[in-house]
Amino acid sequence: MIIESCNLCPRECGGYRDNNIGGGFCGASTVMKVARIAPHYGEEPCISGEKGSGAVFFSHCAMKCIFCQNYEISHGGFGKEITSAQLAEKFKELEAMGVHNINLVNGTHYIPRIRESLLLYKPKIPVIFNCGGYEKAESLRLLSGLVDVYLPDFKYSDDKMALEYSGAKNYCETAIKAIDEMLAQTGDLRFDDNGMILQGTIIRHLVLPFGTKNSINTLKLIKEHFGNRAFVSLMAQYTPCGKAPEHKRLNRKITKREYQKVLDELFDSELDGYAQELESSGAEFIPAFDLTGV
Numbered sequence: 001m002i003i004e005s006c007n008l009c010p011r012e013c014g015g016y017r018d019n020n021i022g023g024g025f026c027g028a029s030t031v032m033k034v035a036r037i038a039p040h041y042g043e044e045p046c047i048s049g050e051k052g053s054g055a056v057f058f059s060h061c062a063m064k065c066i067f068c069q070n071y072e073i074s075h076g077g078f079g080k081e082i083t084s085a086q087l088a089e090k091f092k093e094l095e096a097m098g099v100h101n102i103n104l105v106n107g108t109h110y111i112p113r114i115r116e117s118l119l120l121y122k123p124k125i126p127v128i129f130n131c132g133g134y135e136k137a138e139s140l141r142l143l144s145g146l147v148d149v150y151l152p153d154f155k156y157s158d159d160k161m162a163l164e165y166s167g168a169k170n171y172c173e174t175a176i177k178a179i180d181e182m183l184a185q186t187g188d189l190r191f192d193d194n195g196m197i198l199q200g201t202i203i204r205h206l207v208l209p210f211g212t213k214n215s216i217n218t219l220k221l222i223k224e225h226f227g228n229r230a231f232v233s234l235m236a237q238y239t240p241c242g243k244a245p246e247h248k249r250l251n252r253k254i255t256k257r258e259y260q261k262v263l264d265e266l267f268d269s270e271l272d273g274y275a276q277e278l279e280s281s282g283a284e285f286i287p288a289f290d291l292t293g294v
């Protein structure tokens with residue numbers, strides 16, 4: 001596959017991509033690369049459950065968050081190439097392990113290839129598309145009918161912050177349009193009798209150090225744009241990764257006071273959702289990117 005000028009993600013960098021060359025901002029060629037395929041227990045309870053979520057961690061990224069906890073694969077591009085047919089076989093292997101769902105982590109820059117895999121084999125368990133909220137609606141439409149659950153981030157209400165921390169222009173407007181498309185595709189949330197997710201969209205927001213204002217305004221934006229359709233997962237697990245230890249505002253975990261302020265807004269806004277325990281912050285949520293299961 002050759003893409004002369006890639007416009008798949010909102011960055012629209014126009015990079016040249018073929019089977020060997022990843023000439024765009026994300027650095028991804030047209031062949032998928034993955035760093036780990038294995039049961040994962042670090043997601044929300046309705047996703048990880050007791051048997052784990054069948055996570056596929058894709059290499060490279062169209063965002064470049066300086067605090068990324070998967071820095072070595074998102075920025076560094078560590079991983080191994082995999083064809084669409086091979087990935088479809090991996091879905092079957094994960095399913096046979098008894099995981100609750102297939103969890104496609106950060107695959108925005110590979111959407112056409114992921115579509116090919118899902119057309120070859122649509123798992124009988126829910127398929128989750130786990131992403132940064134920085135997607136184009138028209139690209140997401142390629143996944144319509146193939147993805148059961150969207151798990152987007154809504155990272156910022158402040159575009160300047162999005163540009164500084166993630167190199168992403170027009171993040172807020174883009175995330176709103178992307179999540180609108182996700183909600184249109186999945187409809188209302190549905191869970192099975194054990195509380196495991198079957199269908200729907202959960203909007204994640206990670207609270208950052210010195211980020212209280214950003215978080216409060218993000219929750220307000222979510223409420224304003226999506227109203228009662230929104231289901232939020234508020235995350236407290238921030239720990240300095242990637243370039244964050246060298247950054248004066250990102251080099252620490254969040255404080256109890258910061259998190260409480262955001263929690264207060266979540267309750268005041270009457271948004272439906274989850275809030276992670278503050279004690280969840282730490283590196284134990286980060287799996288080893290050692291090609292397990294690839």
Ligand code: SF4
Nearest residue numbers: 006009012013024026
């Ligand atoms: S997916 Fe990669 S190459 Fe394509 S527009 Fe986005 S950053 Fe550029």
